[in-house]
Amino acid sequence: MEDLFRFGDELGPVKILHISMREVGLKAVVVVDNTACGPAIGGVRMAPDVSAEEAFRLARAMTLKNAAADLPHGGGKSVIFADPKMPPRDKEALIRAFACAIAGLSDYIPGPDMGTDELAMGWVKDEIGRAAGLPRELGGIPLDELGATGYGLAAAIDVASKAIKLELKGARVAIQGFGAVGKHTARFLAQKGCVLVACSDSRGTLISADGLDVSALITLKDSGKPVIDFPRGEKSDTDAIIDVPCDIWVPAARPDVLTRENAGRLKARIVAQGANIPCTTEAEAMLEARGVLVLPDFVVNAGGVICAAVEYHGGTESTAFATIEEKLRRNTALVIEQSRRSNTSMRQAAMALAIGRIRNAQRARRWR
Ligand code: NAD
Secondary structure, eight states, X not given: OOXXXXXXXXXXXXXXXXXXXXXXXXXXXXXXXXXXXXXXXXXXXXXXXXXXXXXXXXXXXXXXXXXXXXXXXXXEEEEEESOTTSOHHHHHHHHHHHHHHTTTOTTEEEEEOTTOOHHHHHHHHHHHSOOSSOOGGGTOOOHHHXXXXXXXXXXXXXXXXXXXXXXXXXXXXXXXXXXXXXXXXXXXXXXTTOEEEEEEETTXXXXXXXXXXXHHHHHHHHTTOOGGGSSSSEEEOGGGGGGSOOSEEEEOSOTTOBOTTTGGGOOOSEEEOOSSSOBOHHHHHHHHHTTOEEEOHHHHTTHXXXXXXXXXXXXXXXHHHHXXXXXXXXXXXXXXXXXXXXXXXXXXXXXXXXXXXXXXXXXXXXXX
């Protein structure tokens, strides 16, 4: 038997639930990491190769993200061990069985993650009356369609640019990964006067020092084509995005894209982490040593979870966007200020902010 207590520290997890329902072929693990600030919110991931350890690490990331976002929610995560591409009827049966199994776990609010979507959350809500990230018809706010995370990133970049006296009008932006996060970040930054000088996807990099037409590029991507199919601009391989001279570099694709080996090539003043853990610890330290302002993932890509939390509490799309703007501006400013005052890295400052909030909340709770 795996020793699940090895994950434990002063923050959590408070509960780990193992689910095994042989008659429906359901195997799942739910980690409720910390509930000091409120019920844990976190996605349901469906994949054949997940693990309890992965669920714990993802749940902890949600604890920190939700606290850094100043949401009245703790962090949790679940993993269902199954192939998400199974026939839709089987998937519905499995998700409904999962929902029934977590019915009594009232301090965990599930949301969509890799392998699950809004419809799946609709089934969960139908079974147990609670879920975030619902279809629009059930009160959901479609965060990827609206660009909630990109909106928050653009607000954070606005605050960061003022801190380093970078004029956003005319600032050059390069975006790695032109998907739900990347393309909306480009759109909201263009509205602030920034110039998109490069963007990439899994097929290649598109570069134009004079600036790219963001709406035309979004139309192209939405039609299913790669950015290198754009009729204008220079085309290069995927890796070339790292070498493009720019003011703001936004990783919005995969983890660990900046490492000790390639971080020296980056020529930017701000790195705004749209993706989760896009830089290794060494890469982050190298960038900060060169004076690059690195905006940590769990602070600046929280727009999506803020949107989900507002939805869960019955708020509208406009409330969600106003809340994202307010929280992202405030929290980014606090982290920059704390990092400067204590002469620590931006990530250390963000961790101190999040953990401080959790500790304060714990003081008000009976079970710490
Ligand atoms: P997505 O699938 O919509 O887009 C990802 C994009 O990255 C695609 O265009 C893909 O072609 C591109 N890509 C893949 N590999 C690449 C590579 N090696 N180089 C360049 N581009 C590459 O995904 P998304 O929802 O935009 O999420 C992107 C990242 O942001 C993920 O790490 C995700 O975990 C994180 N994130 C997403 C949200 C959200 O609200 N969607 C919130 C927080 C964090």
